[in-house]
Amino acid sequence: MTxxxxxxxxxxTGKLHVxxxxxxxxxxLFAKGQGGRFILRVDDTDTERSTQEYEDQIRADLKWLGxxxxxxxxxxxxxxxxxxxxxxxxxxxxxxxxxxxxxELDRKRKxxxxxxxxPVYDRSALNLTDEEKAKLEAEGRKPHWRFKLSGDxxxxxxxxxxxxxxxxxxxxxxxxxxxxxxYLYTLPSVVDDVEAGITxxxxxxxxxxxxxxxxxxxxxxxxxxxxxxxxxxxxDAEGGAFSKRLGSLSMDTLEARGILPMAILSLLxxxxxxxxxxxxxxxxxxxxxxxxxxxGRAPAKFDEKDLLxxxxxxxxxxxxxxxxxxxxxxAPDAANEAFxxxxxxxxxxxxxxxxxxxxxxxxxxxxxDDEDADFIAEAQKRLPEGELTSESWKAWTSELKEATGRKxxxxxxxxxxxxxxxxxxxxxxxxxxxxxxxxxxxxxxxA
Ligand code: GLU
Numbered sequence: 001m002t003x004x005x006x007x008x009x010x011x012x013t014g015k016l017h018v019x020x021x022x023x024x025x026x027x028x029l030f031a032k033g034q035g036g037r038f039i040l041r042v043d044d045t046d047t048e049r050s051t052q053e054y055e056d057q058i059r060a061d062l063k064w065l066g067x068x069x070x071x072x073x074x075x076x077x078x079x080x081x082x083x084x085x086x087x088x089x090x091x092x093x094x095x096x097x098x099x100x101x102x103x104e105l106d107r108k109r110k111x112x113x114x115x116x117x118x119p120v121y122d123r124s125a126l127n128l129t130d131e132e133k134a135k136l137e138a139e140g141r142k143p144h145w146r147f148k149l150s151g152d153x154x155x156x157x158x159x160x161x162x163x164x165x166x167x168x169x170x171x172x173x174x175x176x177x178x179x180x181x182x183y184l185y186t187l188p189s190v191v192d193d194v195e196a197g198i199t200x201x202x203x204x205x206x207x208x209x210x211x212x213x214x215x216x217x218x219x220x221x222x223x224x225x226x227x228x229x230x231x232x233x234x235x236d237a238e239g240g241a242f243s244k245r246l247g248s249l250s251m252d253t254l255e256a257r258g259i260l261p262m263a264i265l266s267l268l269x270x271x272x273x274x275x276x277x278x279x280x281x282x283x284x285x286x287x288x289x290x291x292x293x294x295x296g297r298a299p300a301k302f303d304e305k306d307l308l309x310x311x312x313x314x315x316x317x318x319x320x321x322x323x324x325x326x327x328x329x330x331a332p333d334a335a336n337e338a339f340x341x342x343x344x345x346x347x348x349x350x351x352x353x354x355x356x357x358x359x360x361x362x363x364x365x366x367x368x369d370d371e372d373a374d375f376i377a378e379a380q381k382r383l384p385e386g387e388l389t390s391e392s393w394k395a396w397t398s399e400l401k402e403a404t405g406r407k408x409x410x411x412x413x414x415x416x417x418x419x420x421x422x423x424x425x426x427x428x429x430x431x432x433x434x435x436x437x438x439x440x441x442x443x444x445x446x447a
Pocket of ligand 1: 008009010011043185189202203207
């Protein structure tokens with residue numbers, strides 16, 4: 001097999017989220033696992049909705065993830081190519097002008113449905129004479145253009161879904177050009193795939209029907225269609241549609257929350273596959289393990305809890321130098337190595353270090369209830385001598401238990417409240433040495 005050439009083709013009309021990053025990732029892993037090429041195609045034919053900001057953000061996000069591309073181009077720079085392809089299809093009688101308004105089409109669909117027929121476009125525009133067309137245009141109507149499907153079955157063996165067969169007589173001839181002259185993505189995508197030598201089109205299964213039409217367009221333009229792989233869509237943890245939540249799962253939001261690229265990539269690479277979901281150190285390892293045959297047909301359930309647990313595994317191993325900048329931003333007083341090494345085991349993201357820092361270095365108001373006053377005085381008296389270590393909490397509380405007969409909540413809660421001012425919070429054994437003897441002594445005194 002020759003090396004694959006694939007493309008990831010986002011529209012810069014929004015941010016990248018876990019759904020479209022998964023498509024990018026699968027393309028990347030497949031191509032790179034076989035020494036192939038990964039092309040970033042910016043689908044910006046919709047000049048109204050596409051923005052430079054979104055495009056810049058998409059490029060930045062892909063770089064942050066490490067999904068670097070070998071080549072990249074914008075569809076908006078290639079309109080002559082699409083015009084040439086459209087002209088060719090017109091000449092072949094495969095692209096025809098239609099004049100129905102959206103309302104008229106809607107009415108036709110409803111009538112078809114009420115008669116128990118599929119709501120497929122009836123091709124009445126094909127019967128228009130030149131005079132009728134001229135008359136419609138004189139009335140101010142502008143044509144939109146439809147591709148004339150063959151009416152045959154289009155078949156391919158999908159790398160994920162297996163044998164596919166689309167009966168083109170059961171779908172409407174797709175509109176390729178809107179009445180304002182703008183292109184829908186269908187034709188430009190085929191023109192570009194031919195020219196870029198794309199060997200495999202890998203995308204979500206919402207495109208399966210498009211593939212039927214696009215395979216016919218590939219053939220009409222004199223090429224053969226690339227291989228196809230359509231992956232099941234992501235759903236949320238309950239199996240529900242997911243699009244509303246995607247905003248909170250954009251790459252920039254995840255980055256701001258302290259989620260690391262390899263947590264996202266490890267999860268998205270394994271979700272919905274026969275492999276276990278485990279964190280991997282780099283994209284190379286994920287590429288080695290990638291195979292289309294491992295991707296199942298069922299929707300892939302995306303659960304943020306999985307993302308956090310993978311992230312935690314990575315965070316527990318992060319060195320101080322890897323988090324120094326973040327710590328300086330989140331908790332400047334705590335930006336030291338001893339602090340990080342003490343708390344990292346307790347963090348799912350680097351942000352989880354903040355409550356430890358607030359308690360250890362911030363000014364807190366200790367809480368000592370009247371009924372605990374004697375106990376806390378005893379605790380202060382018995383504070384371990386010298387520097388507090390990770391063992392100190394255990395030693396100190398065992399001694400207090402022995403000396404006072406207190407245990408469980410009655411033992412621990414007053415200490416936590418006095419030392420942290422709160423009833424809940426991070427692990428005291430970790431906090432204790434961070435607070436340090438001197439500050440602990442002060443917080444235990446009722447002054
Ligand atoms: N811009 C299209 C989309 O985001 C590309 C689909 C494709 O990969 O062909 O849906």
